[in-house]
Amino acid sequence: MARSAIINVMVQAAMKAGRSLARDFGEVQNLQVSLKGPGDYVSQADHKAEKTIFEELSRARPGYSFLMEEGGVIEGTDNQHRWLVDPLDGTTNFLHGIPIFSISIALERQGQLVAAVIHNPAMDELYVAERGSGAFLNDRRLRVSGRRKMEDSVIGTGVPHLGRGNHHDYLRDLPAIMANSAGIRRLGSAALDLAYVAAGRFDGFWEAGLSPWDVAAGMLIVREAGGFVTDADGGYEIFDKQTIVAGNEEIHRALLKLLGAKRTRV
Ligand code: IPD
Numbered sequence: 140m141a142r143s144a145i146i147n148v149m150v151q152a153a154m155k156a157g158r159s160l161a162r163d164f165g166e167v168q169n170l171q172v173s174l175k176g177p178g179d180y181v182s183q184a185d186h187k188a189e190k191t192i193f194e195e196l197s198r199a200r201p202g203y204s205f206l207m208e209e210g211g212v213i214e215g216t217d218n219q220h221r222w223l224v225d226p227l228d229g230t231t232n233f234l235h236g237i238p239i240f241s242i243s244i245a246l247e248r249q250g251q252l253v254a255a256v257i258h259n260p261a262m263d264e265l266y267v268a269e270r271g272s273g274a275f276l277n278d279r280r281l282r283v284s285g286r287r288k289m290e291d292s293v294i295g296t297g298v299p300h301l302g303r304g305n306h307h308d309y310l311r312d313l314p315a316i317m318a319n320s321a322g323i324r325r326l327g328s329a330a331l332d333l334a335y336v337a338a339g340r341f342d343g344f345w346e347a348g349l350s351p352w353d354v355a356a357g358m359l360i361v362r363e364a365g366g367f368v369t370d371a372d373g374g375y376e377i378f379d380k381q382t383i384v385a386g387n388e389e390i391h392r393a394l395l396k397l398l399g400a401k402r403t404r405v
């Protein structure tokens with residue numbers, strides 16, 4: 140697969156930050172047993188990765204704007220282009236020594252997602268997509284799963300937890316998916332959840348309460364792998380409504396129906 144200049148820039152930033160996270164992840168495993176625990180260390184690893192990505196992307200494309208999880212909004216001189224960056228998606232996993240975490244970088248041009256990279260350094264996986272050019276995992280072309288029936292499907296999700304998310308709404312949605320699928324998985328990295336949909340590992344995914352940096356890269360990767368991504372009402376206001384439903388055409392439709400049926404009943 141021949142990579143474009145912009146994808147090369149993004150891959151370089153993600154790989155550099157990935158090497159730094161991988162080193163810090165090794166140290167976290169040692170810190171687990173210490174009295175203080177690895178909390179502060181992880182937040183430093185997160186900030187260091189974001190700084191690396193910011194520096195790499197700014198050097199390659201001076202003036203582009205940023206929306207980053209840690210640094211927030213940085214307005215550039217070029218307001219046609221915006222990077223959306225989550226330097227460490229899956230912080231809880233990272234903190235607990237679970238090797239499921241990722242770096243997520245997306246590029247918007249005039250408000251449209253045009254390029255995306257998700258990298259899991261612990262598993263040596265690199266997902267890339269460019270608008271109109273398909274999606275790839277380590278240079279192998281991706282296609283969403285071909286399963287058509289909910290009863291055969293494995294569905295990814297994010298479960299709200301202490302101090303986060305709407306527990307009531309989640310408990311309203313869960314029974315419908317539970318009762319109709321072959322299994323539910325909670326990876327702990329929304330970016331990887333979407334990458335797994337693109338790779339056909341998950342047949343679908345739903346979650347609420349996510350931010351643009353969690354989902355932007357994954358949205359493009361799923362779409363470029365032939366999948367569908369909308370908000371829970373079937374529209375395209377994913378960032379505003381903070382709900383997301385993804386899957387192949389059939390499972391995406393089935394998920395919307397199951398979630399919608401629950402919503403209108405409340
Ligand atoms: C989190 C992960 C997780 C999702 C959370 C996100 P973070 O991102 O994507 O899967 O369920 O809601 O906040 O905090 O690890 O970057």
Ligand code: CA
Nearest residue numbers: 225228229353
């Ligand atoms: Ca995140």
Ligand code: CA
Nearest residue numbers: 208225227228
């Ligand atoms: Ca994060």
